Amino acid sequence: MNEDLYWTLVDIANGLLxxxxxxxxxxxxxxxxxxxxxxxxxxxxxxxDMLVLAAYLAVxxxxxxxxxxxxxxxLVIPVMFGVGYALQRFLLNAISVQSMERKGMSAGFGxxxxxxxxxxxxxxxxxxxxxxxxxxxxxxxxxxxxSAVRLTEDLNLSTLxxxxxxxxxxxxxxxxxxLRRTHAGRAIRASADDAEIAPLMGIAxxxxxxxxxxxxxxxxxxxxxxxxxxxxxxPFDGPVFLLVAFGVVIVGGLGSIVGSLVGGxxxxxxxxxxxxxxxxxxxxxAGYILILFVLAVxxxxxxxxxx
Amino acid sequence: xxxxxxxxxLSKAFGAIHVADRVSFSIDEGEILGVIGPNxxxxxxxxxxxxxxxxxxxxxVEFGGKDITRWAPQDRARAGIARTYQIPKPFTxxxxxxxxxxxxxxxxxxxxxxxxxxxxxxxxxxxxxxxRNTLAGRLPLLMRKRHELARALAMRPKLLLVDEVxxxxxxxxxxxxxxMVAGIRAGGVTVLWIEHVMKTMLTATDRLLALDSxxxxxxxxxxxxxxxxxxxxxxxxx
Numbered sequence: 001m002n003e004d005l006y007w008t009l010v011d012i013a014n015g016l017l018x019x020x021x022x023x024x025x026x027x028x029x030x031x032x033x034x035x036x037x038x039x040x041x042x043x044x045x046x047x048x049d050m051l052v053l054a055a056y057l058a059v060x061x062x063x064x065x066x067x068x069x070x071x072x073x074x075l076v077i078p079v080m081f082g083v084g085y086a087l088q089r090f091l092l093n094a095i096s097v098q099s100m101e102r103k104g105m106s107a108g109f110g111x112x113x114x115x116x117x118x119x120x121x122x123x124x125x126x127x128x129x130x131x132x133x134x135x136x137x138x139x140x141x142x143x144x145x146x147s148a149v150r151l152t153e154d155l156n157l158s159t160l161x162x163x164x165x166x167x168x169x170x171x172x173x174x175x176x177x178x179l180r181r182t183h184a185g186r187a188i189r190a191s192a193d194d195a196e197i198a199p200l201m202g203i204a205x206x207x208x209x210x211x212x213x214x215x216x217x218x219x220x221x222x223x224x225x226x227x228x229x230x231x232x233x234x235p236f237d238g239p240v241f242l243l244v245a246f247g248v249v250i251v252g253g254l255g256s257i258v259g260s261l262v263g264g265x266x267x268x269x270x271x272x273x274x275x276x277x278x279x280x281x282x283x284x285x286a287g288y289i290l291i292l293f294v295l296a297v298x299x300x301x302x303x304x305x306x307x
Numbered sequence: 308x309x310x311x312x313x314x315x316x317l318s319k320a321f322g323a324i325h326v327a328d329r330v331s332f333s334i335d336e337g338e339i340l341g342v343i344g345p346n347x348x349x350x351x352x353x354x355x356x357x358x359x360x361x362x363x364x365x366x367x368v369e370f371g372g373k374d375i376t377r378w379a380p381q382d383r384a385r386a387g388i389a390r391t392y393q394i395p396k397p398f399t400x401x402x403x404x405x406x407x408x409x410x411x412x413x414x415x416x417x418x419x420x421x422x423x424x425x426x427x428x429x430x431x432x433x434x435x436x437x438x439r440n441t442l443a444g445r446l447p448l449l450m451r452k453r454h455e456l457a458r459a460l461a462m463r464p465k466l467l468l469v470d471e472v473x474x475x476x477x478x479x480x481x482x483x484x485x486x487m488v489a490g491i492r493a494g495g496v497t498v499l500w501i502e503h504v505m506k507t508m509l510t511a512t513d514r515l516l517a518l519d520s521x522x523x524x525x526x527x528x529x530x531x532x533x534x535x536x537x538x539x540x541x542x543x544x545x
Contacts, residue, residue, distance in 0.1 A: 102362070109418045183412055183419075186401075192400040199380035200358055200390055202414030202462065 010154045011276055019272040021161035023265030024168035029223045029241055030248035031172065031260045032216035038255040039192040039212040042092060042114040046122040048219050049238030054080050054224030055130055056235075058140050069142045069229055076221045084217025089210035091117065095142055096209075098195060122238055129235035140228035145171075164226050169261070171219055176257050178215075188212050192255070223266075248288055251294045253301025262303060266290065308335040310369075311466055311497045312388075317356055317366035319521075324354035328361065328521035334466070338487065339498040341512035341529065343505070345541055348414065349521040350501045351393070354468045357499070358390040359383045384414045387465030391458075393474060393501075395451040399444025403435060403454055406443050407461040414462030426461060433457040433487060449480055456484070460491065467491060469500040473507050485511045505533065517541070 033047045044050075057079060058072040068216040092114055100110030142145065179185040187208045191198040199205050227233060228239065244267075252263020267287055274286030294301065313333035319326050322421045326349040334340045342350050355361035357368060359380035367376040375383055389410075398406050407426045411417040417425050430436040438446060446454055452472055459467055469488065473481040485507060492498055502508050508515060508529060515532040517525040524537040532538055 177436040186405065186409050187413060189401060190406075192399045193400050194396055196360070196398050197392075197398070198409075199362075200384050200414075201410045201458070202381050202416075203409070204379075204381045 012273070013060030013155055015276045016269055017155065017157055018161060019269030020265050021165045022268030022272060023261065024165035024268075025161070025223070025226055026244055026248050026264030026268055027252075027261045028168045028171055028219055028226075028264075030245040030252075030264060031244075031257065032223075033221040033245040034249050034254050034256075034260055035175075035212055035216040035219075037249075039188055040088070040092070040114075040209050041097065041111075041195070043118070044216075045118040045242065046113060046120075046125060046238070047220060048240065048242030049122045049125040050080065050083070050220045051224035051227055051241045052129065052233055052235065052238045053083075053125055054221035055140065055228030055233050056133055056138070057221075058225045058228055059133070059138055062140065062241065069140045069225060073222060073225055076225055077218050080221030080224075081214040081218035084220075085123075085210045085214035087217070089206065093206050093209060093212070095247070122242075126236050126238055133240070135234055136230070137191065137234050138230035139232045140225065142229050145229075158170075160230055166228070167222065167226070168233040172257050172261055175215070179257075184208070195208060205259065214241065247291050248262030250291050250301060253304030256301075256303040259301060265300075310334070311336050311338075311371065312357065312499070313369045314353075314357070315367050315369070317353075317363050317368065318495055319352065319356060319361060319363045323483075324463065325349070325354060325521040326361075327366075329366070330518075330521070330523055331366075332516055332523060332526060333498060334497055336497055337492060337495065338514065339492055339500060340514045341508040341515045342499065342501045342518060343503075343508055343515060343538075344518035348518040348541075350397075350518055351470055352389055352521070354470055354499075354520070357383075357468060358388055381413075384462060385416065387463070388468065389414065389459035389462045389464035390468040391455040391468070391470055391472065395455040397440070397443035397446070397451065397454055397458070401463045402440050403430070403446070403457075404439050405423055405453040406454065406458050409456045410461040411463070413463075417461075417463065422538050429461045432490065433460065434483070448475065452476065452484070456487065460496075464496055464500065468497060469502075471501055471503060473502055473504050481507055509533065 029051065033044060036042055036044045043249065052078050057076050058069060061072045061075055062069065069288050074176055095113040095117055097110030100113065101107055144160045148156045149159050149162055150156045181188055187203045188205060190201065191205050191208050195205060248260055248263040251266055252259030267290060270286050270290045271283040274282040312331045315331050317327045317330040330353065336430060342353065344350050351498060352361060356363055359378060362375065367374055369375065370383070370388060375386065405427055408422055411422050411425055429473060430439055433456055435450065435453050435457050440449055443454060456472060470483050481504065488498055488500065500512060512529055514527065515529045516523060517532050517538045519541045524541065525532045525535040537539065
């Protein structure tokens with residue numbers, strides 16, 4: 001085989017592989033945002049800060065007990081679930097469209113107030129982290145940072161990314177089964193479908209919303225630990241991940257689990273290939289070009305549900 | 308006769324519009340009570356006040372001897388109040404069976420291992436069995452109306468609120484619903500039924516309630532209500 005062609009193909013194959021792996025990780029950064037919007041019709045602007053919060057939580061645990069970063073998930077997941085549950089139950093439920101209307105405010109006010117409140121929350125979380133941990137860049141140290149799985153002589157895969165991809169797909173499959181097969185999952189889907197009718201079927205929407213939010217933030221917590229293991233982070237990094245999540249949701253479409261995986265993978269591949277050929281600075285630009293392209297051609301996203 | 312539901316001096320105003328103005332009535336167990344009135348008379352708002360979607364400004368609602376005025380809709384649903392909408396509102400992304408399952412489990416407290424059997428019964432009763440696995444959002448109008456009733460029935464209600472199920476249907480189809488509601492009542496369910504079509508109300512109900520501008524202007528035997536001067540004035544402008 002022609003040597004140039006061979007190396008071109010190896011580059012592309014490597015780009016596709018790591019793009020797909022990156023996509024899984026992007027998908028679980030985004031799925032919580034999609035779930036929150038799908039069920040509560042709320043955009044949680046503090047979503048990215050929740051990721052960072054979880055990463056710091058893992059750092060904190062590792063300061064006291066020297067365990068594998070993966071084991072910190074045993075604490076991070078329930079804590080973040082509790083944070084998400086409480087946030088929805090005691091704060092966001094009170095400012096939803098429905099409760100604003102009940103108080104005699106306009107529906108527009110009900111759409112706006114969660115945006116303002118979660119924006120405020122984003123600032124509060126970032127500053128609390130700054131106060132607690134200072135602004136030094138952190139990373140969750142782990143043994144796998146430099147290890148790779150060698151597929152052929154010239155094709156290889158970061159072990160960490162491979163593990164993240166497997167975890168991400170497992171989480172997405174579990175979420176899908178939970179939403180389809182369990183009573184609570186059905187109640188979440190019913191509330192997402194029609195928030196006015198669900199209570200008339202006996203569904204306690206405040207609790208169901210809190211459950212959905214808890215799950216969304218717990219998954220964000222997993223994503224946060226992954227973020228912390230693969231790159232450095234600082235207290236004010238939340239919005240970066242919020243943007244990734246928005247990108248995935250725009251490309252894949254809201255309200256579809258498959259959509260967030262495909263959206264994540266497309267975004268991942270685009271960024272990695274652009275990075276390979278045009279240098280690191282092209283990564284973000286290429287991502288945004290993809291987002292603009294999808295917005296222009298199919299604004300509802302590739303896998304949007306019909307409404 | 309035991310009283311299933313009673314409303315006492317219920318009032319609700321949205322700005323200057325009174326959707327309920329000191330409404331008092333009660334409904335006995337096993338009764339079919341019809342609600343008539345012109346557009347904007349407050350019929351659907353009355354359902355909202357009973358199902359809990361609308362909180363009254365004053366007055367109270369009692370159900371099964373308990374004051375439920377401050378109860379949330381889901382608690383009323385679990386206590387046995389089921390409601391249908393004039394424009395059917397299925398969970399469009401779920402199958403017919405999925406919709407009914409949600410209603411049966413959360414609203415009716417039907418046990419996990421009995422739910423399939425229970426749903427099959429409801430589907431048969433409402434002529435929906437062939438559509439069991441169809442996405443509810445894909446049902447044609449008549450089927451949607453059956454589905455609306457079926458989902459309410461799946462909740463094992465004590466009191467069923469039916470909002471204009473006959474609107475937009477042929478006489479034959481309306482007949483089907485009259486028979487269905489009669490069957491539901493025979494099964495021990497009390498029915499409160501809003502309808503515009505007078506003929507339906509005359510044949511299918513035990514008693515009528517006529518509303519205008521949020522006030523009850525007549526109640527009693529169907530013929531008496533329809534012939535009462537106030538109802539004639541509102542309907543015929545006479």
